[in-house]
Amino acid sequence: MKAILSINAGSSSVKISVYAASHHKATPREIADAQVSGLTAPPAKLTYNRQGTSVEKDKEVDANSQDTAFRLLLDTLINDEALKDIASKDDIAIACHRIVHGGDYDDAQLITKDTYHHIEALSDLAPLHNGAALGIVDACINQLPSTHNVACFDSQYHQSIPAHIATYPINQDIAKKNKLRKYGFHGLSYAFIARSTAEFLHKDESSLNIIALHLGSGASACAIHNGQSRDTSMGLTPLAGLPGATRSGSVDPSLVFHYASDVGKLSPASTSQLHISRAEEILNKKSGWSALTGTTDFATIASRATPEQALAFDLFVDRVAGFIGSYFVSLGGDVDALVFAGGIGEKSWELRDAVARKVQCLGFRVDEGKNKGPRKGIVDEISGDGGKKVLVCQTDEQFEMARMCAAKEELWA
Numbered sequence: 143m144k145a146i147l148s149i150n151a152g153s154s155s156v157k158i159s160v161y162a163a164s165h166h167k168a169t170p171r172e173i174a175d176a177q178v179s180g181l182t183a184p185p186a187k188l189t190y191n192r193q194g195t196s197v198e199k200d201k202e203v204d205a206n207s208q209d210t211a212f213r214l215l216l217d218t219l220i221n222d223e224a225l226k227d228i229a230s231k232d233d234i235a236i237a238c239h240r241i242v243h244g245g246d247y248d249d250a251q252l253i254t255k256d257t258y259h260h261i262e263a264l265s266d267l268a269p270l271h272n273g274a275a276l277g278i279v280d281a282c283i284n285q286l287p288s289t290h291n292v293a294c295f296d297s298q299y300h301q302s303i304p305a306h307i308a309t310y311p312i313n314q315d316i317a318k319k320n321k322l323r324k325y326g327f328h329g330l331s332y333a334f335i336a337r338s339t340a341e342f343l344h345k346d347e348s349s350l351n352i353i354a355l356h357l358g359s360g361a362s363a364c365a366i367h368n369g370q371s372r373d374t375s376m377g378l379t380p381l382a383g384l385p386g387a388t389r390s391g392s393v394d395p396s397l398v399f400h401y402a403s404d405v406g407k408l409s410p411a412s413t414s415q416l417h418i419s420r421a422e423e424i425l426n427k428k429s430g431w432s433a434l435t436g437t438t439d440f441a442t443i444a445s446r447a448t449p450e451q452a453l454a455f456d457l458f459v460d461r462v463a464g465f466i467g468s469y470f471v472s473l474g475g476d477v478d479a480l481v482f483a484g485g486i487g488e489k490s491w492e493l494r495d496a497v498a499r500k501v502q503c504l505g506f507r508v509d510e511g512k513n514k515g516p517r518k519g520i521v522d523e524i525s526g527d528g529g530k531k532v533l534v535c536q537t538d539e540q541f542e543m544a545r546m547c548a549a550k551e552e553l554w555a
């Protein structure tokens with residue numbers, strides 16, 4: 143039996159799940175999960191469940207970065223005497239890490255010096271994520287010396303996007319040399335959503351066509367054709383596409399040159415692990431819900447209590463509906479389901495309701511009672527009578543990573 147620590151450093155949270163797996167290709171069995179959320183909407187909150195029982199719920203904690211959140215979570219797990227599977231740090235055989243930007247990697251990688259440096263070199267292309275995740279890898283290397291570290295990439299799932307969709311219309315010599323193309327992210331989530339939705343619909347995954355929405359602190363949409371990513375809204379970096387908690391999403395690229403005189407300069411936040419220009423800092427960290435409303439808490443925004451919140455809400459509905467329309471065409475109208483996931487997609491009935499109304503012309507509608515009601519199962523149907531299928535999937539990137547590790551033969555030899 144091996145204990146697997148699955149670590150998901152998001153832009154506003156760190157989520158860790160602990161699994162036990164007995165052998166190569168075994169389905170990992172969850173034994174605990176813990177998360178610190180609200181890193182961009184202090185105070186951050188800790189939630190911890192062991193064997194399905196709540197130990198802590200929304201406990202206010204002092205954490206303002208992914209690194210401090212991770213240390214707190216690791217201590218919580220190690221110091222819990224009732225968590226028998228990891229009585230000491232040595233019991234953690236595998237730590238898998240969600241790495242948002244994996245460049246051309248098409249499979250999870252055991253983290254060696256080489257892979258570490260490769261991921262580090264990609265950090266500039268995921269300024270809210272890769273550096274933070276590598277900080278957690280460093281902490282694991284130092285604090286868990288006998289643990290194997292595995293990198294699981296958010297970009298991997300999107301390797302199937304065809305060239306004419308992934309290519310930017312710029313000088314192709316420069317594009318190839320500098321690897322400037324659409325990569326796409328939230329792929330661990332989309333892989334989980336595709337498999338779970340296929341199971342729910344009793345369809346073979348290889349014939350599944352869906353429009354999936356991962357709407358969290360970072361938000362994206364994905365057109366899934368025959369079980370594979372055909373298009374997604376994020377691009378070279380996770381900034382493109384939909385707006386997020388602190389991200390602008392797509393804007394006219396020329397806006398950068400008209401925003402302020404110093405946007406091209408390196409930001410004071412730049413470190414050896416992260417080279418971020420002022421423009422990138424503004425569009426990644428000082429835009430989105432935070433800039434429009436002063437909060438990154440989407441539950442507050444969904445209340446539409448102020449004109450600013452109403453504007454942010456309507457703007458999000460407009461952008462999300464735009465991608466649904468575009469992907470509906472991309473899938474030739476052959477869509478098995480529209481699937482909501484991510485913190486906002488799973489928890490905001492208001493957002494689901496407003497989006498569904500906006501895309502009613504495509505045949506989607508939600509049932510008010512089902513939409514507002516408690517979730518039944520990992521995938522839950524909320525479609526209205528006679529409408530195309532609308533589902534909510536409680537996505538699980540940590541499980542997806544643990545599953546990838548169980549499938550890696552070299553870790554079980």
Ligand SMILES: Nc1ncnc2c1ncn2[C@@H]1O[C@H](COP(=O)(O)OP(=O)(O)O)[C@@H](O)[C@H]1O
Nearest residue numbers: 152154155358359360439440441485486489490
């Ligand atoms: N009850 C809720 N209603 C609406 N939005 C919510 C609710 N709970 C959490 N959220 C939003 O979900 C987002 C976090 O989603 P999550 O997928 O966990 O983020 P991360 O990108 O850090 O992984 C935040 O913007 C938060 O405000």
Ligand SMILES: CC(=O)OP(=O)(O)O
Nearest residue numbers: 152153327358360380
């Ligand atoms: C890729 C991305 O934006 O991830 P998250 O939503 O977890 O910040």
Ligand SMILES: [Mg+2]
Nearest residue numbers: 152153358359
């Ligand atoms: Mg996330």
